Amino acid sequence: MPKPDKSTRRVRARGAGRPSGDEGDLRARLLDVAAAQFARTGIEATSLRAIADEARVTPAMLHYYFGDKARFTEALIEERLLPALAPLREHLEQVDDDPRALMEAFARAVGEIVQRHPWLPALWVREVLCEGGTLRELMFSRIVPNLPQLLAQRFAAAQGKGLLNPGLDPRLLVVSLVGLTLFPAAGAPIWRRAFGAQDLGPDALLNHTLALLDRGVGAG
Amino acid sequence: MPKPDKSTRRVRARGAGRPSGDEGDLRARLLDVAAAQFARTGIEATSLRAIADEARVTPAMLHYYFGDKARFTEALIEERLLPALAPLREHLEQVDDDPRALMEAFARAVGEIVQRHPWLPALWVREVLCEGGTLRELMFSRIVPNLPQLLAQRFAAAQGKGLLNPGLDPRLLVVSLVGLTLFPAAGAPIWRRAFGAQDLGPDALLNHTLALLDRGVGAG
Numbered sequence: 001m002p003k004p005d006k007s008t009r010r011v012r013a014r015g016a017g018r019p020s021g022d023e024g025d026l027r028a029r030l031l032d033v034a035a036a037q038f039a040r041t042g043i044e045a046t047s048l049r050a051i052a053d054e055a056r057v058t059p060a061m062l063h064y065y066f067g068d069k070a071r072f073t074e075a076l077i078e079e080r081l082l083p084a085l086a087p088l089r090e091h092l093e094q095v096d097d098d099p100r101a102l103m104e105a106f107a108r109a110v111g112e113i114v115q116r117h118p119w120l121p122a123l124w125v126r127e128v129l130c131e132g133g134t135l136r137e138l139m140f141s142r143i144v145p146n147l148p149q150l151l152a153q154r155f156a157a158a159q160g161k162g163l164l165n166p167g168l169d170p171r172l173l174v175v176s177l178v179g180l181t182l183f184p185a186a187g188a189p190i191w192r193r194a195f196g197a198q199d200l201g202p203d204a205l206l207n208h209t210l211a212l213l214d215r216g217v218g219a220g
Numbered sequence: 221m222p223k224p225d226k227s228t229r230r231v232r233a234r235g236a237g238r239p240s241g242d243e244g245d246l247r248a249r250l251l252d253v254a255a256a257q258f259a260r261t262g263i264e265a266t267s268l269r270a271i272a273d274e275a276r277v278t279p280a281m282l283h284y285y286f287g288d289k290a291r292f293t294e295a296l297i298e299e300r301l302l303p304a305l306a307p308l309r310e311h312l313e314q315v316d317d318d319p320r321a322l323m324e325a326f327a328r329a330v331g332e333i334v335q336r337h338p339w340l341p342a343l344w345v346r347e348v349l350c351e352g353g354t355l356r357e358l359m360f361s362r363i364v365p366n367l368p369q370l371l372a373q374r375f376a377a378a379q380g381k382g383l384l385n386p387g388l389d390p391r392l393l394v395v396s397l398v399g400l401t402l403f404p405a406a407g408a409p410i411w412r413r414a415f416g417a418q419d420l421g422p423d424a425l426l427n428h429t430l431a432l433l434d435r436g437v438g439a440g
Binding site: 039040041099100103122125126128129130131132136139140148149152159162163164165166167168169171172173174175176178179180183184186187189190191193194195197200204205207208209210211212213214215216217218219 | 259260261319320323342345346348349350351352356359360368369372379382383384385386387388389391392393394395396398399400403404406407409410411413414415417420424425427428429430431432433434435436437438439
């Protein structure tokens, strides 16, 4: 993002919105640092002080930009989490109801999102998939509202037209998609180590997943 | 498990092993309570006192049977986690190298394990999949040592014989299998709610997964 002209810069009061220029850079950096740290140690267990330490600023600086922990977390959701996931819906809206095209669009979108925001899979495991995760409720209401249901409806419609393997459940197919894309991204540190597989990058994962979705495990 | 003959019962000293009869019943119940609680709130965050409260015994009783938290956790791993997962290896050893049969054996074994031990998927998410999880290291050394590698080798051998879809990576296929079995089990509270799908039970999940592995999403 280009910096605004210096002449437009001004110091804003605490909580009054995004500062521009160098101030905006610092504010953005604080959010980036926090996203990675929340993914590593959890939202509830991470204090503003720990984020300040990690970013090498004073806790007062964090308070100046964001206010308290609740408002900081809200800024992180609004300015990092929601924009990170927005392309998923956009990609899915661009394809027709061929189930292979839908699944490929989903897998490609998740792959791109994970590459751009490497903190996202671990944050999802900790704060959505874990029981009691801080973001689980938000997932239903704000993060991807209706997206699973809309996808399942499109799969069901495709199945009705004879375009989808009749042995599949359209709702569980949405779960399978997440299990073949976001889950492997979250588990990458584990399986890379188990298999000594530093060579397996995002393209290898995408190609493997598309091959599996395309015709399953059999060679015939 | 039948209770041993009363005549063989004796009171054992603290930490000297598994007591029999009613004492054994209580000891077993304490481990069951703890497995569920560890899955809900995490091993590190759960105190022996919290487990005692949940089981409606005194903390002294827990100490009597298990000693400190570290020894309690070790007992839980040895007497609950490892036995819970043992059938997985056994099921896989019983099938030949047909990849469909291997995958079906894996999916069926995970389904049975999850039904018998409903706490297991959530514990796996929290303590293995989460960064910094208490059991991640143990997974490599004791819980399923070499199992992912052996499976990948069998898939690679099948691929060499032309029995496996050549577009798949044998290592990533192990990851896909976990993502299609244990991950959906862990996410069940989320997707059951998203889809209002209380009707989708373990059999529906197994049939869906096998259909997907069998020939992918296409109807043709």
